[in-house]
Amino acid sequence: MSHPRSEDDIFAEFFGASSIPSGPRNADGIFADYFGASSPSAPRREADIFTEFFGVSSPSAAAAAGDSSKGGDGGGGSLHHGGDRKADPIEKKLPCSLEHLYKGTTKKMKISREIVDVIGKTMQVEEILTVDVKPGWKKGTKITFQKGNKQPGVIPADLVFIIDEKPHPVFTREGNDLVVTLKISVLEAFTGYTINLTTLDGRRLTIPVNCVIHPEYEEVVPMEGMPLQKDQTKKGNLRIKFNIKFPTSFTSEQKIGLKKLLG
Template sequence: MSGHYCFRLIEILMTRGGRRLLLLLALAALVALAVAGKDYYEVLGVTRDASSAEIKRAFRKLSLKHHPDKNPGDESAAQKFAEVASAYDVLSDEEKKSKYDRYGEEGLNNAGGGGGHDPFDIFSQFFGGGGRQRREREPSRGPDVVMPLRVSLADLYNGKSLQFSIRRETICHHCHGKGAAHEEDVHVCSECGGHGVKMTTRRVGPGFIQQFQTTCEKCHGKGKIYTSTCPVCGGRKVEMADLNFDVDLEKGTPDGFEVELENYADEMPDQPAGHVRLQVLTAPHPIFTREGDHLWMDMDISLREALVGFNKTFTHLDGRRVDVVRDEITPPRFVTVLKDEGMPKQHLQSEKGQLHIKFHVQFPASLSDEQKVGFRELFSMK
């Protein structure tokens, strides 16, 4: 290496960006040492048949525990954190995980592009840029959609299976989300290498170099160049489609309850679909009002019934005829309670709440002279 290039290298390493590069290289070396010969499943404390959700939970728990920010100056914590990050880098990526399960670390080392993980990708999350974005990071899902599910009170009392239909964007069936007429018409951008961004450096003063990231102008941040357009979706990569499905409502499902349909929202290439959340909205009932597990209803009675008692019936939400019997005076706005005639409890359907019946005494608009005499005699009796 000539003296000119040696001086140039020293000049770069003396800059802030150069010192950062040295730190990244040191951390990368730490990762290589930390994970050599380690079993990634043991590192995360999960079994080999662990689901992706279990792997993610284990990673979050351990990364929070050993994060350098929580353990300043603790080299063992930093090493453990590096092990956890490297293990998750492999086990969270289906392709890498498959190779690791079949061939071990050797399968990752022999894979195209070098080792099974990129240290710069792992540590870029700690330094706010300067490296490539993490390819293995699970993309955030698309936006969730909240839709009303209008039901009757009887549906919630008895339980019901409802048919529901939504119109959503789905991956184009013709181009399979490529956006081009043919797969061979999609090419990796030669300017950014498929990353969608370019790293640019510029001198900002004697001995100082600034590095920054810009969107690739050639592919407009897409990372790919298209030489044709899909005739079905017009390059949008998605098309509209109707989705029909059944929704089972348990007895006692509360108003406002949300039924979550995972990944049923609009689909987008390279991003998991969001969830559809169906929010239960109960239509008003002409007789019953719901309060949690309890029901309320009003019942009109005549003045005579209020004084001498009555035997009345009503039709419940499941079609049963229920008797209401009183043989004593019922004052206006009196409330009687029928046990186990309220709403079924959602997760304990053998039990029900109470039914509250409020009585409203209907007074006559007028009385005949004969009736007045009769009432006077009745109430003058001792």
């Protein structure tokens, strides 16, 4: 014959304890029964909760610690991840002839730098860097390599080559245009002149000028300038200027002849 079950029996069957705990239970007791640890007695920090679940410190705590270190570098360079400082860039000029900047070329640059081996010993090594100079590059164009000295706690500096243009005996460069100035006589200025030029890539140009050449006159030859850096199928102009050599004196006969010609 079955008997009514008491509250103690039901509690023991479900929870494995002999009786219902007497008196009202606080939050600490309930937390300990279910999670096997005492309930936190005070509000927990975000960093503590993050560490308990993931085993590493909270990113926000790390960021806060990182913020406190800013401004203490005191020197050149910039801060990167991990707190390492990047050394200031090292700049070197790379002289190029106008022919090289017109046609393009490859330059080999020998550099020497310091590195740190696996045991922390500093040693000097030499390397050959290849710089591919493209047609149309201008003075001031920069080519960057990450090839500075390696030091503990410092990210190697960038090695920056800066294109420098050598003077040319015939041409000067103005933007994408090539400019040449020719000396001619007054007779040639009045009677016509034929220009003969060798281009930067070795071609021969013959340009007849049949008009009267005055000191401000400029002959423009399209598409015979420098290649455009962004579109090497196009070129600037070749601009030819003239330096007219005037005689210092005339004879009486020459003066009469000029008067007839110009009068």
